[in-house]
Amino acid sequence: MARISDTIENFIKELLNEERERQVLIQRNELADKFSCAPSQINYVLTTRFTHEKGYIIESRRGGGGCIVIRKITYDDKAERLNVINNSIGESITYGNALSILDHLKDTKSITNKEYEIIKISLNDRTLASVEDKNKLRADMLKGILAVVLS
Template sequence: MRNISDVIEAYLKQVIQSSQSDVVELKRSEIADRFECVPSQINYVINTRFTLEKGYLVESKRGGGGYIRIIRLQPESNEELIQEMQLASNQPLTQQAAFDLVERLKDEDLITDREKRLMEKMMHRDILDIPLPHRDFIRAKMFKELLTTIKMHG
């Protein structure tokens, strides 16, 4: 059985997909009421499943009339997407951020499922058995090199 976070994520993605725009505005309280959960559950889903690495920009206004604006980032080309990702990898990359970027490469059909699994395996903390913060710097450097390879041979 899927957990509530998965259900909320699927719902929000469906709302974005069915909208005529890459921008949707939602009321946190209305979503919480719909799924009979606390608003903090909605915050959790948005903060973990709608990240920049996954291709979303989120704006939030708190308070009585508060809303959440989710913007789906659609690069003009594969080259533009790779450039955005190269910029993101100029800073240390956590395992989760790296996995999110790899997932986005797969979603955009820039890599195969097999390549996705290989990339995730080599960037996993069990393989990069180096103390932080060095591990995140090395992961970013590795990811950047992978992007260069994809760009050259893609």
Template sequence: MRNISDVIEEYLKGILEENRQEAIEIKRSELAERFDCVPSQINYVIKTRFTVEKGYIVESKRGGGGYIRISRIQHRKDSEMIEEVMELINPRVSQSKAIDVLERLVDYEIITPRESKLLGSVIDRDVLAFSLPVRDEVRARIMTAMLFTLKYKC
């Protein structure tokens, strides 16, 4: 059984895909009403599932006519997206943000799900048994090396 966060995420991604829009605007309260949840649940989904690492930009306007605008980051070339990701992860990157980046690379079909799992296992905190912040720096270097290779292979 899926949880409400998964359902809300799928719904929002579906709207983005369905309409082929660059951005969607939603009202937090209307979405909460639709899914019979509290508005903070909507905030949680947007904050954790629509991040820059995953390829989204979120803008928010509060108040009576407030809205949340979610747009997918558009790139003309894969190499541009890879360059942006390299900037995002340096000089250090946490494991959760690194996994978000891998999911984004799979979504854009730059790497396969199998390659994502392989790299994910290499950058796992249990494998990189260093103390922080060294662990996050080593993870960023490993990912940057991989991305550098992908950038010039594309």
């Protein structure tokens, strides 16, 4: 049986796939009622499954009952896309955050499963064990690898 977080995530992704504008407006309390869960569960799903690294923008709107806008990030060209990804990576990145970016790229079929696995293994803590600042090196490596793979 799927966890409630997975069910909520899949529901929101289905809504996004049905929308031409690649955005949906949801009311947190209504969604919590639909899934018989606490509104904090909706917040958890939004903050962990719909992050910028995973290709989403979350915007909260106040007033009129309030709502949350979830937008799927789209890119006009490869250079813009790489720039957005590099900004997400920053000067330093943890292995977990690097995986979030890679998961998004794999989900959008920007990289193959094989590329995903190769990049993942090259960035893990065991591979970078002898390095003093793993997160900085990981960021530099990920930017370089993606510049080649996504070009």
